[in-house]
Amino acid sequence: MTKIETGLVLEIKDLNKSFGALKATDGVSLTLNSGEIHALIGPNGAGKSTLIKQICGGLASDSGSVVFCGQDMAGLDVAERAQLGLGRTFQISSVILEFSALRNVMLAVQANEGTSYRFFKSVRKDQILVGRAMSILRQVELDGRENVSAAELSHGERRQLEIALALALEPKAFLLDEPMAGLGPDGSKRLIAFLDELRHEAPILLIEHDMDAVFALADRISVLVYGRIVASGSVEEVRNDPHVREAYLGETA
Numbered sequence: 001m002t003k004i005e006t007g008l009v010l011e012i013k014d015l016n017k018s019f020g021a022l023k024a025t026d027g028v029s030l031t032l033n034s035g036e037i038h039a040l041i042g043p044n045g046a047g048k049s050t051l052i053k054q055i056c057g058g059l060a061s062d063s064g065s066v067v068f069c070g071q072d073m074a075g076l077d078v079a080e081r082a083q084l085g086l087g088r089t090f091q092i093s094s095v096i097l098e099f100s101a102l103r104n105v106m107l108a109v110q111a112n113e114g115t116s117y118r119f120f121k122s123v124r125k126d127q128i129l130v131g132r133a134m135s136i137l138r139q140v141e142l143d144g145r146e147n148v149s150a151a152e153l154s155h156g157e158r159r160q161l162e163i164a165l166a167l168a169l170e171p172k173a174f175l176l177d178e179p180m181a182g183l184g185p186d187g188s189k190r191l192i193a194f195l196d197e198l199r200h201e202a203p204i205l206l207i208e209h210d211m212d213a214v215f216a217l218a219d220r221i222s223v224l225v226y227g228r229i230v231a232s233g234s235v236e237e238v239r240n241d242p243h244v245r246e247a248y249l250g251e252t253a
């Protein structure tokens with residue numbers, strides 16, 4: 001029996017990372033199962049982004065392992081992990097502002113499918129790319145806006161476009177580092193509704209400061225403080241954990 005059948009998509013085991021004397025990731029273990037949103041919360045500097053970089057391969061770990069869909073990621077770089085479906089998403093730099101929404105998504109689809117179109121004539125190839133890109137734009141509710149340049153999209157729409165670029169890569173897990181950042185109330189509300197559906201596409205490891213979003217979305221929450229997971233459980237369990245309230249929410253129990 002494979003791990004995928006049991007629902008285990010990503011397994012982080014005893015991961016460590018130091019920057020000089022600073023232990024940024026200190027023995028972190030966590031799992032991500034199919035269909036779930038696992039939120040990772042913690043104060044600034046807790047090591048959340050460092051952990052995401054270790055998982056996606058952007059930062060080498062001192063020790064520990066990342067097992068994705070049953071495969072040990074040791075020795076694989078960012079591009080190789082992304083190709084397998086484990087990629088950090090919401091890299092704003094990947095949106096080309098001068099290009100239309102459609103063209104941005106077409107480029108992502110083409111990048112993902114690599115050379116698989118090489119036997120088609122270019123006109124046919126464009127039709128296939130447009131078709132696939134439009135279906136992704138419909139999925140993120142940007143159809144009707146496909147010819148608008150990314151620069152002219154609203155902030156919320158640009159976030160939807162970033163999700164479209166992520167979807168084009170057909171990930172088997174989403175690693176989202178603060179997707180709500182900079183969104184107003186309406187944008188946040190739309191993104192929450194969208195992420196709620198997105199978990200069925202692939203499970204989400206969600207780093208987020210917006211606690212309303214975390215409490216609305218998370219199946220499980222892990223709390224990171226000084227590189228260590230100090231609590232992990234359901235929304236209810238973590239909310240009521242006295243250590244969390246003290247160390248993270250800044251309350252006395």
Ligand code: ADP
Nearest residue numbers: 019022024042043044045046047048049050051
């Ligand atoms: P978070 O995302 O939870 O706010 P980070 O992972 O960005 O935290 O940072 C964790 C700690 O590691 C911080 O103290 C930060 O200053 C430090 N840090 C992060 N990246 C580096 C680096 N490349 N070199 C040295 N220190 C770093």
Ligand code: MG
Nearest residue numbers: 048049050177
């Ligand atoms: Mg961070």
